[in-house]
Amino acid sequence: MSAIADAPAAIKKNYLTALKEALFEEMERNPNMLCQGEDIGILGGAFGVTEGLQAKYGEARVVDMPISEACIVGSAVGMALNGKTVMAEMQFMDFISCGFDQIVNMMATYHYRTAGEVNIPVVVRGPAGAYGGGALYHSQMNEAWFCNSPGLRVVCPSTPSDAKGLLKAALRDGNPCVFFEIKELYRKREIEEVLPEGDYIVPLGKAAIRRTGTDITFVSYGQNVYHCLAAADELQKHGVSAEVIDIRSLVPLDEETIFTSLAKTNRLIVVNEAPMTCGFAGEIVSRVSEKAFDLLDAPPVRITRLDTPVPWSKPLELFVLPSVEKIVNAALKTVRF
Amino acid sequence: MSQSTGAATAEKAHVVIEPNLASRPQDLLTPEDRLEIFRQLYLARYFDVRLIKEKRRGKLRGTLYSSHNQEAVLVGSLFGLKPNDWISPIHRDMPAFFLKDMRGGWRRSDRMGMSIEEVCAQVWGKIDSPGRARDNWSHIGSRAKHIIHSTSMLAGTIPVAAGVVYADRLDGGDAVALTFNGEGSTAQGIFHEAINYAAVRKLPMVTIIENNQWAYGTPVHLEVPTADVADRARGFGIPGFIADGQDVFDVYDKVMQAIEYARSGQGPSIVECKTFRAYGHGDHDDDRANKYRSPEEVEHGRARDPIAVCRKRLIELGILTGEEASLYQAEGKNAVEATDEDFPKEVVQYLNEGIDFALASDIPSAEEGAMWVFKENA
Structure with a gap:
């Protein structure tokens, strides 16, 4: 049988699966990467973006954190200072305000303050956006706060393939990033697509x-x-x-x-x-x-x-x-x- | 039944204030170690005295946060660290940058602490500062030397320190992180988030609380509801040690116990060092501090100069004798009263070399203001 005949039929995947694939691939590729956040390990994340990640990579690299957004970010910065790449999940981007100081004053400025000695490969990511009846504290798009804080990449994908390619790019960029996922798109059938094969990267800064x-x-x-x-x-x-x-x-x-x-x-x-x-x-x-x-x-x-x-x-x-x-x-x- | 168990656990968690004399870490210090500690106290004091003088001569920009009367906290807590351990000093801890890993020789090239040249270049705002004068005074650090860079948000460095040692443990290391804070910053939310996290994960982190009784213009009883700041530890089920912050050897004892507790995998702890802020919050606050604090309070708080306490102990131990015992009398003197003759010659020379280097160093070019916002990727 030929290799082509063996290849599975191209399967369309949703936005959430694309994010999950990005995390699995980057955790596999980079043994110095960790993931941490609230309920991301045992539960697999409030929305399931990290489902199966702890089972595969262990409790030490996929860390269930206390409800402490500032500490989730601050400890990720410390890990990055000591050579790690960290995905830090906000359960909802609305909650990112609880970690604000650590993001804008500690993380965003680290490279600047140290004249380039230190770079902080931390991606703070999580679900954002309205239209789903989430009300005041599960609907925000607060990206402008971070665009106004020099030193942060700010990213927001709209398609499954971008979700995957941009998250992988952000995790490799070497700069801290605030990554806005649209929770209304997580499982939206109409936008499912066949993801590009291989190590798919979408460069930051390209419309x-x-x-x-x-x-x-x-x-x-x-x-x-x-x-x-x-x-x-x-x-x-x-x-x-x-x-x-x-x-x-x-x-x-x-x-x-x-x-x-x-x-x-x-x-x-x-x-x-x-x-x-x-x-x-x-x-x-x-x-x-x-x-x-x-x-x-x-x-x-x-x-x-x-x-x-x-x-x-x-x-x-x-x-x-x-x-x-x-x-x-x-x-x-x-x-x- | 469950109540009494809980009380017993809390009692156990709160480590006794007076350690067993037979097993004090300081008893293992050699006479040379103790003399070195004495010299380091002088060095920290001279650094402060000299900068106050330079500032008054209009030579320095920014705010000077004096560590006068608190030197024993810095010297005593840093002296027993291993080179690879991490520290996160805050605004009043400038001497910590050069005191780190100083035990084996001030001029060792492989020292895991900053040179006096680097620290002075920072104070003078020169390009040879580790941060190229991009942020002021104590806001420097060095990943290479394991010194965490602080911000003005004080307790904000504690989660960073926790993350650093989490990563170190993951890599099989045995480093401990020593974070410094005042009693005031124990009221910050991030203090509690970070220590809670470190306690949950049993991370090797020791948080030194320099309780100097005043957080800027607010007295300790308006910052902390408990009699001792170390009592904060009870809520996290971790040890809370209390040290006499004027006695460098007592600080050393308590911090070394905390460090061994951390290094052996038992988790974080808090060490409260009781001391007193000699001057205002910063030099801009000296005049007002004379109004919001009574002369009696200040006199009482400064009555036990850490240099004098150390000298007395060295004499008791027979380490300082005869003429040597009364050489150099910096204790009790304000910066304006103290002269170079009050300090050991090697101390004055060491700092002079740092200052000479700083004066000869250039200021950064203006364009650097826009550099290093991002790591540029090829």
Whole structure:
């Protein structure tokens, strides 16, 4: 029998499985890597991202931690100081505020403070995002806090293959990283895909064009990418051709891909589910305004969460968040400007 | 029944304050060791005295956090460490950077501590500082020398120290981490998170609490509800030792017990060293400290100068005799009163060499301000 006949049929996998594969592969590849977090070992993680990891790699390398987010981060920094690579899980990214000082003052600054003597390969990752009725403390997208703290990579994948490739890249980057996973995408059937074979890496700082178009550019990340794609479908009916860019990593940011698209479309809408004020949508608009002002034929638009917490009740939640309808309406207005 | 068991466990966990005299670690110190400890006290004091003078002459930037009257805590806790052990000093512990692994010779090239040149280059903000003057004063460290870099968030280094020794144990090492904090930072959440974690995992970490009675402008009884800060240990089921922070040999005794407890795999502990802050929180606070603390309190807190306590002990032991016993009288003197003649010549010379090096070193070029935000990958 030929090798080809023996090969299993290509199986589509979900976003969560992709993350899990990344962790297993990196733990296998790097004996100096550890994973730690709340309930990640015995239980296998609140969502199951680390399921089976402790059984394979042992309690010493897959560590169940007390409910102590600051200590989860701080001890990971210490391990990194002593030669380890660490994945530190936040059970929900909402809880990352409990570890804030250790992230922004201890971890983010270590390389800078030591003039390069020390680098901290720690990836703080966990589930984030709204649209699932998680309410105020299981829905946040607080990525802007970390983009505003020099020294951190900030990453947010939207597809299974990116989830795998970006997590592997982040674990090898050598810099501390805050890695936002979208829990609403963890088991979403519609986005399952066949993962690329082999040691698959998606470099940090490279955007992906999810759909090409000529009239308007949507820049987004995380689950809002799918809102943008649905809006682009809808706009097609109005004769409007939208390009959708998934930036994938916020720090570093691939400005080139955005500017190249704007050179073609001359219109920009940035969509994210974080609150508007001082959010990353504003950062993208600022950079375009400063560096590519001549490319714009209409005022750039931000479609974000309102400046509110994320409420629990479904109509309330949807009211404050970006939606396909909001994007379509803003796009029609922008192309007619 | 279960109640009495619990009480017994707590009692056992709280290690006795007075160790068995027959087995005191200090009894194994040689006369040479004790003289070296005495010299190191002088060195720590001279470093402080000299920097206060330099600061007043307008030669230094930033804030000086004096370790005057607290030198026995540093010297006594560091003296028994193995070279590979890790430390995390905080703002008032500047001498710890050069005192680490000093026992076998101040100028040894393989010493796992900083040279006086590196420390002075940092104080003077020069490019030869281990951190190239990117953060101020005590915010330096060295991975190579096993010194953890602190931030201004004080107890924030404790989880880092715990992680360091977790990794070391994973690799089969036997290093202990010695973290330093004041009594005030035992009120921080991260203090409790980190020691809880270290206790759960039985990590080889010793947390020194320099209880100098004042956290900036707040007295200890407004920071800690228990009579002794060491009582914090009870909640974690770990030993809480109490040392006389003015007696370098008592500090050595208690810390060595804690270190052996840690190194043998029994887990972390707390060592409270009772001492007193001689001046203000920083030099900017000296004047106000004279108002929020009474002269009587300060006089009482400084009555037992660690150098004098050590000298008395060395005389009792017959190690210092005759004329030698009264040479150099730095104790009890404020920085402005003390002169170079009050210190051993080798102490003055050692620091002078460090300062000369620092003065000759360059300041960093401005562009370095934007460097090393990230590790650049090829």
